[in-house]
Amino acid sequence: MSEATSLPSSAMALQGVRVLDLSRVLAGPWCTQTLADLGADVIKVERPPQRGHPGGDDTRAWGPPYLKDRNGQDSSEAAYYLGANRNKRSIAVDIASAQGQALIRALALRADVLVENYKVGDLARYGLDAATLLQLNPRLVFCSVTGFGQTGPYRDRAGYDYAVQGLGGLMSVTGEQDAQPGGGPQKVGVAVADLFTGMYATVSILAALRHRDATGQGQVVDMALLDTQVAMLANLGANYLCTGQTPRRMGNAHQNIVPYQVFQASDGHLIVAVGNDKQFAKFCEILGEPAWALDPRYATNAQRVRHRDDLVPLLAVRIAAKPRQHWLEAMEAAKVPGGAINDLAEVFEDPQVRARDMVVPMDHPLSDQLRLVASPIKLSATPVAYRLPPPLLGQHTDEVLAELGHDPTAIAAWRAAGVIA
CATH class of the missing domain: 3.40.50.10540 (Crotonobetainyl-coa:carnitine coa-transferase; domain 1)
Structure with missing residues (x-):
């Protein structure tokens, strides 16, 4: 120095x-x-x-x-x-x-x-x-x-x-x-x-x-x-190099994880970010559909990715039936990852952001x-x-x-x- x-x-x-x-x-x-x-x-x-x-x-x-x-x-x-x-x-x-x-x-x-x-x-x-x-x-x-x-x-x-x-x-x-x-x-x-x-x-x-x-x-x-x-393409670059298949745009969904995207509740949007099969089972209980976690099409993430076009519409119907805060509180209690979508005014008023x-x-x-x-x-x-x-x-x-x-x-x-x- x-x-x-x-x-x-x-x-x-x-x-x-x-x-x-x-x-x-x-x-x-x-x-x-x-x-x-x-x-x-x-x-x-x-x-x-x-x-x-x-x-x-x-x-x-x-x-x-x-x-x-x-x-x-x-x-x-x-x-x-x-x-x-x-x-x-x-x-x-x-x-x-x-x-x-x-x-x-x-x-x-x-x-x-x-x-x-x-x-x-x-x-x-x-x-x-x-x-x-x-x-x-x-x-x-x-x-x-x-x-x-x-x-x-x-x-x-x-x-x-x-x-x-x-x-x-x-x-x-x-x-x-x-x-x-x-x-x-x-x-x-x-x-x-x-x-x-x-x-x-x-x-x-x-x-x-x-x-x-x-x-x-x-x-x-x-x-x-x-x-x-x-x-910084990270996993998407690895996906292509491993398969030779070009990743496509998925909107707010994830290329490799399901459900991991934005859903519409009755009064606004929220993020559901289920990261593993145990979390998915908990999420199904929250939705009142525990049998979905036992369905062979949805029991593992690999199967959920393969069958996302069947699963995601089912989830969307359930989530749309109740307000955003209902789901966020239930997911928090069950330790299922997710969250609100804040604008910047809400970001800087967020208690966690303020605490940090x-x-x-x-x-x-x-x-x-x-x-x-x-x-x-x-x-x-x-x-x-x-x-x-x-x-x-x-x-x-x-x-x-x-x-x-x-x-x-x-x-x-x-x-x-x-x-x-």
Whole structure:
């Protein structure tokens, strides 16, 4: 690890780790926010405002909604940006300028990790590519996040989550069957290829740091959205590779488990998630049809999958006869898995979500009302800490450059020249 930083000294798992973050939008920032939550000092490098461009991470302007300022008006900070950039410090540096490149190289010399999501080859134009920076700092863990990786015929393509969900097969198994109302491919409601790539990148970086600490050698981490999307097909990918049969869209049903889907009660929807034969027997008792669990067509999950078209309509008729809460309470008492389908207002009012402190308020330079979704990581000895709100563009430029040893006169001259903001 690098020498200790000046951040608060409470015990944190990644305290002392410096991360230089040249990423923007979601996959890279999601990774670096996770590292920051765990205690790393993350310096977010953003584009200064110039030539009509407002500068900064594109997601700062991806609204509405925007954070409300103290006068109740929309601020400059979009909720999208706020959700992926806490616990970081922002510097605005023009990496197209020679002096800006020199500043980034100086920061890379002091860094443990660099995360970037430029197109393949872009950083080489500025002398900020992995080969160059690893020569300067052989202990550096250099993580590139791209749509398609550093190799292969698609390496030069821009990568976007939506396109990767389609290309990587997720949309072929998401959505109602073609013959059903509203049938056809659907994307997932959040950018899961980006988010999963961010999390895989985090795991990879931690593994590379472990190796670096043991050997003294950094390395390159090559993360691709498409690779991640293919990997996260998980059991469906395994299904295809084992059988050669292409999985089909099942709507809210499960490919390998029955009953494991949404049902309509008399007053709304609920999820039934029967995971084994014992749970199915209990569920049949709840429905008043214990004989179904003894029927050879339904007694085992394998048979229920084979006969789902017969079984599911029977279950649907019984469930539709009574209100949702009746079934949820009965299933809870019998320990049959299931649950309600909440909107986000209900999610954040849920007593379990509240008990787990999944909303964190933070002070922000523009607002007293910032609330963010908390980290799900719960560590007993080195807990996550919420030290810094998502930074304003260039909020920490002077501070970070002063840590490099630059005096206010030099910093002012660079700002006047448009190198920094």
